[in-house]
Amino acid sequence: MSKLKYQTLTGMHDVLPEDQVYFKRIQKAVESVSNYYSFEKIETPILEIAEVFQKAVGDDTDIVGKEMYTFRTKGGDIVSLRPEGTAAVMRSYLEHGMHNLPQPVKLWYIGPFFRYERPQAGRFRQFHQFGFEAIGEQNPSIDSQIIQMSYGVLKELGFKNLTIEVNSIGDSECRPYFKKILASYFKSRKSSLCQDCQRRLKENPLRILDCKEEKCQTVKAGAPQIIDHLCENCHSHFKQVLEFLDELQLPYVLNPYLVRGLDYYTKTVFEIISVQGGPASGGETAENSQSVGTLIGGGRYDNLAKTLGGRDTAGCGSAAGIERIANLMKAREMKTGPKQEDAKIFLAQLGQLAKRKSMKLFEEFREAKIPVAESFSKDSLKTQLRNANKLGIKWVLIFGQKEALEDFITLRDMDTGTQKEIKLDKVVAEMKAKIKK
Ligand code: HAM
Numbered sequence: 001m002s003k004l005k006y007q008t009l010t011g012m013h014d015v016l017p018e019d020q021v022y023f024k025r026i027q028k029a030v031e032s033v034s035n036y037y038s039f040e041k042i043e044t045p046i047l048e049i050a051e052v053f054q055k056a057v058g059d060d061t062d063i064v065g066k067e068m069y070t071f072r073t074k075g076g077d078i079v080s081l082r083p084e085g086t087a088a089v090m091r092s093y094l095e096h097g098m099h100n101l102p103q104p105v106k107l108w109y110i111g112p113f114f115r116y117e118r119p120q121a122g123r124f125r126q127f128h129q130f131g132f133e134a135i136g137e138q139n140p141s142i143d144s145q146i147i148q149m150s151y152g153v154l155k156e157l158g159f160k161n162l163t164i165e166v167n168s169i170g171d172s173e174c175r176p177y178f179k180k181i182l183a184s185y186f187k188s189r190k191s192s193l194c195q196d197c198q199r200r201l202k203e204n205p206l207r208i209l210d211c212k213e214e215k216c217q218t219v220k221a222g223a224p225q226i227i228d229h230l231c232e233n234c235h236s237h238f239k240q241v242l243e244f245l246d247e248l249q250l251p252y253v254l255n256p257y258l259v260r261g262l263d264y265y266t267k268t269v270f271e272i273i274s275v276q277g278g279p280a281s282g283g284e285t286a287e288n289s290q291s292v293g294t295l296i297g298g299g300r301y302d303n304l305a306k307t308l309g310g311r312d313t314a315g316c317g318s319a320a321g322i323e324r325i326a327n328l329m330k331a332r333e334m335k336t337g338p339k340q341e342d343a344k345i346f347l348a349q350l351g352q353l354a355k356r357k358s359m360k361l362f363e364e365f366r367e368a369k370i371p372v373a374e375s376f377s378k379d380s381l382k383t384q385l386r387n388a389n390k391l392g393i394k395w396v397l398i399f400g401q402k403e404a405l406e407d408f409i410t411l412r413d414m415d416t417g418t419q420k421e422i423k424l425d426k427v428v429a430e431m432k433a434k435i436k437k
Helices: 017-036 050-057 086-095 140-156 175-187 195-203 205-210 214-221 232-247 286-291 322-331 352-367 381-390 401-406 424-436
Strands: 047-049 070-072 078-081 105-114 126-135 162-168 252-254 266-274 296-300 315-321 345-349 372-374 395-399 408-413 419-423
Touching: 017 105, 017 126, 017 140, 017 322, 047 050, 047 086, 050 078, 050 086, 086 105, 086 126, 086 315, 126 140, 126 322, 140 162, 140 232, 140 266, 140 296, 140 315, 162 232, 175 195, 175 205, 195 205, 205 214, 232 266, 315 322, 345 352, 345 381, 352 372, 352 395, 352 401, 352 424, 381 395, 395 401, 395 424, 401 408, 408 424, 419 424
Parallel strands: 162 252, 345 372, 345 395
Antiparallel strands: 047 078, 070 078, 105 126, 126 315, 162 266, 266 296, 296 315, 395 408, 408 419
């Protein structure tokens, strides 16, 4: 077959009906965790002034430097499709004077994000994230709560063998000094670094620690670790975060090379990955599972508010890639929970008057919150019964010509083939009682 002229853009995809069940399940888990921890929902626009992300995430980062969809509007503003949520949520916090509310202000969000990335497994140009942000509190208990919640959502979805990698990348007091130590270490080994890292050496030597290139691994392995160079304040903060994580019995490991690809982070950073190779994983190898990348990433961002021109305000949060989670759930055939909407009743009709009356009856069922399946576009009773059969539905209500004229309906039990007549004004109540049994 020749290729269709119009297809989705590279890196973009339709979320088809068969995948909605995963998205729905994930959103439900996020909502339930958010409610429990008293996080409230926020929605920010998909477009923001480009500077919000340039300042917050950093001009030198891949996200801003290479991946933002940025353009000039008819009015002359330079705007970007949001590549992430934290900068926009902080912009909103500052714009709406949320510092006047009891702190921390705890917010969650879900929606589409855009990054012009090189297409590869687990990386899309339009993808969905959910995220948590707790703004206005420095206390390390918040960091551990964000980690716990992020972990909690994945647990609730049925993920096993999750690993939480944590690190502290210091703050404006200790990081500049560490960057110098790191730069001098890498400078003397410059020729052993990949092209990108040679550039990173000038811009931000911390980014080299994040490099996945084979070439850089040996040099990285001998690099000084920031954990040994934290100032008093960052050291004590990190120690407390780890104590909370211990108390919560969360499966974390220290990763001294975890730096994250966004400039706004201070102190705690973390990522959650799922490595699963056992029989319960649906046969997936650890390697395959790794290839989708990190499921959730986050950390503390105590300087972000000031960078955006606001007052000094601490913050901590995380965000997750919904496609990555959904694709793993699908590959591993993980449960999506009972489909609440599954109909137990099928409404079949025969003839024009019956069809009209069936549509009305269908609305009565909807008001009573009883799910009912139908094939109103089909005229043949045989086709409709076949559809009911395919759906595995036990109760079929048949609205024929005689029924429509005499205001009753025939109920057929598909398991036994037995039939009975029910008065039209009694049918909703009677069926309600039947499906409750
Ligand atoms: P991030 O690490 O850039 O952090 O993204 C978070 C998660 O979004 C990733 O772990 C991944 O699952 C998913 N993700 C990112 N890019 C893509 C992509 N191109 N395709 C599919 N999934 C993707 C942030 O965005 C921060 N705002 C997180 C945060 C919130 N930090 C503090 N608060």
